[in-house]
Amino acid sequence: MAQALVVALLVLGLGLGEAQKYSLVATGVTGLLTIPIAWLLIKLDNRQPGFYRQRAFQRQIRPGEVIWMLLLGVSVCHLANMLLAVLQITRLFPGYEELSEQVFTGQSFFSMMLWVGIVAPIAEELIFRGLIFRRLLDDMRLGWAVGISAFLFGVYHGNVLQFLYAGVLGACFAYCYYRLGSLWAPILLHIGANSWSVILTKLAEKVQSAQLGYFLLLAMGVEIVVVIFSVVRFCKN
Numbered sequence: 539m540a541q542a543l544v545v546a547l548l549v550l551g552l553g554l555g556e557a558q559k560y561s562l563v564a565t566g567v568t569g570l571l572t573i574p575i576a577w578l579l580i581k582l583d584n585r586q587p588g589f590y591r592q593r594a595f596q597r598q599i600r601p602g603e604v605i606w607m608l609l610l611g612v613s614v615c616h617l618a619n620m621l622l623a624v625l626q627i628t629r630l631f632p633g634y635e636e637l638s639e640q641v642f643t644g645q646s647f648f649s650m651m652l653w654v655g656i657v658a659p660i661a662e663e664l665i666f667r668g669l670i671f672r673r674l675l676d677d678m679r680l681g682w683a684v685g686i687s688a689f690l691f692g693v694y695h696g697n698v699l700q701f702l703y704a705g706v707l708g709a710c711f712a713y714c715y716y717r718l719g720s721l722w723a724p725i726l727l728h729i730g731a732n733s734w735s736v737i738l739t740k741l742a743e744k745v746q747s748a749q750l751g752y753f754l755l756l757a758m759g760v761e762i763v764v765v766i767f768s769v770v771r772f773c774k775n
Contacts, residue, residue, distance in 0.1 A: 562645055566653030569661035576664035583669060588676035595672065597719035599726075607714065607723050610768050611730025613761035618706045620758070627702065650736045659728030666691045666708065667715050667724045675716070684712045707731055717772055 583591050599607075666687055674683035691708030692701035711724035741750055 562649065562653055566649075566657050569653065569657035572661040573657075573664060576661065576668065580664065580668045583672070588673075590672045590675040594675075595715070595719050595721060599718065599720040599722040603718060603723070604726060606764075606768070607718075607726035608730040609760075609764045610710075610714070611727035612734040612757075613764045614707055614710050614727070615731035615734045616754075616757065616761050617765065618703055622699070622703060627699065647736070647740050650739070651733060655733035655736050656729055659732050660725055662691075662694075663711065663721065663725045663728050666694070667712055668721050671712050671715065680716060684709050684716075687712050717775070 586592070670690060671683060671687040674686055678686075688705045688708035691711075692703075692705035695701060695704045707728075711727050714727055715721065715724045717723075741753070745753075
């Protein structure tokens with residue numbers, strides 16, 4: 539729907555660069571429209587037969603798990619980006635960085651955090667984990683359900699680079715949803731990941747590259763600890 543709104547702006551006579559500036563707002567409007575519809579569909583889905591739709595995933599998330607999921611979302615986001623950078627995959631798709639600059643340059647930090655960091659994650663998790671992943675779990679094994687939902691989540695993002703990145707994150711989101719039994723788990727993971735991307739985008743605009751590099755190294759140390767803690771926690775349980 540966000541792409542449709544941008545196309546409509548082009549039809550109304552705006553140039554491509556100018557229309558792309560409105561894609562952030564289009565994403566937010568799409569998310570706001572999607573959330574109540576997806577929530578209603580989940581409520582209706584709960585009445586359908588199936589263990590995961592009727593009885594599972596009713597657990598309340600704990601305060602400590604809220605912090606854990608946010609930090610894990612930040613960690614997975616950063617480490618996945620670092621992996622793509624080390625493999626130099628980003629160089630194969632230079633057009634993506636140019637498009638991101640056109641969309642996000644000049645946007646306020648508040649609007650980016652609101653639309654990209656909060657609204658979009660809630661809407662997407664209601665669809666991809668709350669509806670699609672739960673249905674898949676009632677019809678197939680966990681590995682297949684995680685893999686297919688992650689694949690669809692990657693395809694949804696519309697380009698090869700984000701397909702790889704979103705596919706990795708989507709698998710993590712689905713698995714944590716399955717293990718913690720609360721839809722808030724993937725929502726918080728997604729909010730942490732997207733918010734971290736927004737923060738890094740704004741820091742890159744205002745902070746010198748050397749200072750940003752030191753900050754990222756320190757952050758990476760914390761993120762590795764969070765990932766190790768998460769792996770140990772899941773293995774113990």
